[in-house]
Amino acid sequence: MTKSVSLPISTILLRTPVGMKNFRAIAFLLLWLAHSAVVSAQVKALYFGELIDGLGKKITNAVVIINADRIVGIGKEKELIVPTNAEIIDLREYTAIPGLIDAHTHMTYYWDKTRPGDPWSQGRTVQPAVKVFLAQENAKKSLETGVTTVRDLGAGDNMSFAMRDLIDRGAMKGPRMFVAGQGLSIGRVKGIADVQQFAEKQLALGADWIKLFGSTGSAKDVTGFQTYSYEEMKAAAEVAHKAGKRLAVHSYGPDGAKAAVKAGANTIEHATDVDDSTFIEMAQRGIIYVPTVDHNRYYAAHKEEYGYDSTAVFGLTLFVKRNFESLKKAVKAHVKIAMGSDAVFTGFGENTRELEWFVKAGMTPEQALQTATTTGAEMLGKEKELGAIAPGYYADIVAVKGNPLKDINVVIQQVKWVMKGGKVEIDKTKAPKQ
Structure with missing residues (x-):
């Protein structure tokens, strides 16, 4: 598990490739970090073996940072700094797809x-x-x-x-x-x-x-x-x-x-x-x-x-x-x-x-x-809020077992975990293995 540390906002932006390349990511990180009273239950860090963002990118060993109901950061595990107050959810066995x-x-x-x-x-x-x-x-x-x-x-x-x-x-x-x-x-x-x-x-x-x-x-x-x-x-x-x-x-x-x-x-x-x-x-x-x-x-x-x-x-x-x-x-x-x-x-x-x-x-x-x-x-008419895993979008994320880009039945039959608006709605990851 990546160690959670507390860093100044400038350091986080410099060390986060997504923040350097994506203005919207920077804006949401600024907004998020500006609220010093954010309680830890609102901040989550999700770890996935693979992530399909819905916009054409696939990320291996991905981390998604969530504040309340929105995504505020996304990147590779070794490149994205995780805030100390984040709740860690380890889904490395699974592939993330948009809700x-x-x-x-x-x-x-x-x-x-x-x-x-x-x-x-x-x-x-x-x-x-x-x-x-x-x-x-x-x-x-x-x-x-x-x-x-x-x-x-x-x-x-x-x-x-x-x-x-x-x-x-x-x-x-x-x-x-x-x-x-x-x-x-x-x-x-x-x-x-x-x-x-x-x-x-x-x-x-x-x-x-x-x-x-x-x-x-x-x-x-x-x-x-x-x-x-x-x-x-x-x-x-x-x-x-x-x-x-x-x-x-x-x-x-x-x-x-x-x-x-x-x-x-x-x-x-x-x-x-x-x-x-x-x-x-x-x-x-x-x-x-x-x-x-x-x-x-x-x-x-x-x-x-x-x-x-x-x-x-x-x-x-x-x-x-x-x-x-x-x-x-x-x-x-x-x-x-x-x-x-x-x-x-x-x-x-x-x-x-x-x-x-x-x-x-x-x-x-x-x-x-x-x-x-x-x-x-x-x-x-919600292209900037739904249908993708990206900064600024609703934290609607699904974890599936397998590779949905090779077999669509992974999406149909292998849904293991569902988050809607930053809240975990379905969790079958702890179910007994068949």
Whole structure:
């Protein structure tokens, strides 16, 4: 273990290569060290065998210095001076990666297996406050997969707002949440004026995103008929953008996706059978595709829970194949892609299985990891705070066993330790070895 010593700030900066080369690192070190009353519990030094910073660098024998919820220093063990008041966390057996971002979840969809009813029917009978409380299990399972931030794209009764705020207050344990509230669907909202009014209502309630269902398709329904016109989608986009927010459009088919791209959507969710021109336009405009291929694989695998018959399973399996073909086209067209699980009910804990599909579609493991780190952060407009291990960023760090740049399954199956905002949320490093 490197000895902790106390040195003047000038000495630390001179002996820290990161501080010499990175103005932001210097600024944060100055800010941190200027506060003489910092208690030792806020300052941590994490030691890793390898560190993948999410920005293209890999550091062997790395140290990360954290103050409260932010990273203030990063470098090689022999080059970075550790403050005397730092709590030492030795994770040299593991590789550090940035906290992961799940771009598409439904965190408040909870199913109590001890009670009667399938997930969907039971969900209609449970009170909203009860759902939010029970959904803590979904949040914990997400953290266990290394997911420290989620974008939640749909919940009624203001449940996602409540869950987000409880997590932010520290009253509930879970990933950082960016939420869309209730989505705009054709059965609820029709016409440009009503679309605008409904979107404005969600923003007034505190939505971070606007969600619009641009086609049919959900659960065992794998149809993809366009539901909103280009003009209606454009109205939703304008409301969101005027407020400094963003628009996500659900489309199981190609037509809704094509209209959404032209209307100014920021992300396209699920879409299959997408034509080349739409993907080319998405690539040119930086519109992010969240394919959620694994989501329907999950439904088919959990058919007993949902009461799906062989016909439903056949449809789900066929949709996965079509979805995967669109993913491969998007990869070849250099469309920006974000990892989204579309997790519901018992899908939490499987949040990162989408990464395996990305590698099968032609991505390298490093590119797949970027979909859940830097691309996810860009999607949220948080490129300077999330998705990387660097000075000034939130201290969202995951320790995995193995090399995720060679095998993406290391990220999916070998998460051993999770920190979110400087707090250790999951620690399986002391678990008995198998």
